[in-house]
Amino acid sequence: MSELETYIQSYFGIEQKEMATIAALFKPEDLKKGDYYLKTGKLCNKLSFIKSGLLRIYVKDENKEVTQWISTAGYFVTDLSSLVFQNPARWTIQALSDVELYTISRNDYNRIGKLIPDWHQLEKLFIAKCFTMLEDRIFSHLSMSAEERYAFFFEHNKELFNQVPLQYIASMLGMTPETFSRIRKKTIR
Amino acid sequence: MSELETYIQSYFGIEQKEMATIAALFKPEDLKKGDYYLKTGKLCNKLSFIKSGLLRIYVKDENKEVTQWISTAGYFVTDLSSLVFQNPARWTIQALSDVELYTISRNDYNRIGKLIPDWHQLEKLFIAKCFTMLEDRIFSHLSMSAEERYAFFFEHNKELFNQVPLQYIASMLGMTPETFSRIRKKTIR
DNA sequence: GCGTCGGCTTGACAAATATCAAGAAATCAG
DNA sequence: CTGATTTCTTGATATTTGTCAAGCCGACGC
Secondary structure (H helix, E strand, C coil): CHHHHHHHHHHHCCCHHHHHHHHCCCEEEEECCCCEEECCCCECCEEEEEEECCEEEEEEECCEEEEEEEECCCCEECCHHHHHHCCECCCEEEECCCEEEEEEEHHHHHHHHHHCCCHHHHHHHHHHHHHHHHHHHHHHHHHCCHHHHHHHHHHHCHHHHHCCCHHHHHHHCCCCHHHHHHHHHHCCC | CHHHHHHHHHHHCCCHHHHHHHHCCCEEEEECCCCEEECCCCECCEEEEEEECEEEEEEEECCEEEEEEEEECCCEECCHHHHHHCCECCCEEEECCCEEEEEEEHHHHHHHHHHCCCHHHHHHHHHHHHHHHHHHHHHHHHHCCHHHHHHHHHHHCHHHHHCCCHHHHHHHCCCCHHHHHHHHHHCCC
16 A cells, blocks of 8 residues: 555655554555446545546536546545535546555544544645645636647646547547547647 | 624634634734735735625736636635745735725634634635535536526626626636627626 | 726627537457 | 447538727716
């Protein structure tokens, strides 16, 4: 479980001993390509660190699917609103490849705060960071064209482009697959 | 200062005694129409509850201004990234009208955690809620046309439409004033 | 009351993006 | 390897949205 420990340690700057306490609450969980981690409307009662693989977070809107995000190894995945407030999950989360996770249940997750003094503070910082990233993303929709959003995303996520169906990236950038394809052609490859 | 107490109490469910402790850290602050609460690049070392008035959160992008949000009475305003991580402020925040605030400094804000046991937990919940609202907003850009975003926003924020220059609402919905005006004409008024 | 100014609207037109349909390319199962 | 299926590309066209320019309207200072 060293990736998880390394990650949490580097991100949260937690002591070795406390780190072990937290890490012990995460259990390995494997998904096959196509398996669902979560479906819209269910309760999301877990949080997972992605050891390997890719997951797509999306929602069916009328008869279209809208991809909200693609989560990759080294990051966490959950439906925050459902995990924290026990609302019905907004997102469906599906494995785009075989996936290895370290998963913690909501119960165990909520216990961390009692085990580790500073936990809620760290948690707050983590969510604040996520909030800031969403602000940037909204800004990209207010100020950039499809082509600019493509260029920016490509610059920062080259690896993703040969690992997942491009239509999903198109959707999460807010454009159709056709527009995505045309922009892609214009860009040096 | 009762609005503030009422708000915090209803939102965070804090005890009367603790409530008084927190509220005492907020100081009244008044802004005239046009005054700046914060400028891009500065440090934001405060958080404010809006007692009355309206503030526009925006950023100059090249030679255009992009309005990120308009904050109204009964809500908080700050630059979260700057407040929490002491990054240079991303946003400029300007009073759209005369404004009455209750403002807490970063120092005092950070002390709350030591005064009130559950504070970081509550804070986390609050930010998580904000995060969820941004997710919705991103979703609106992935799945809705300008006209749909207009209709949705109008439905939920009718009051705002006769209080602020419409060009700012247009910008925060991601369209030009002209498009906004044309959509507006089509809609029943 | 009058001019000025900011903000809104309108029209003509251009550019960006979506839609629909077809076919090519890649991927997958057997 | 081969056929089936999914994904990507391309073209033709429609729709949405943006740009530019002009005019209008209401608020405000004087």
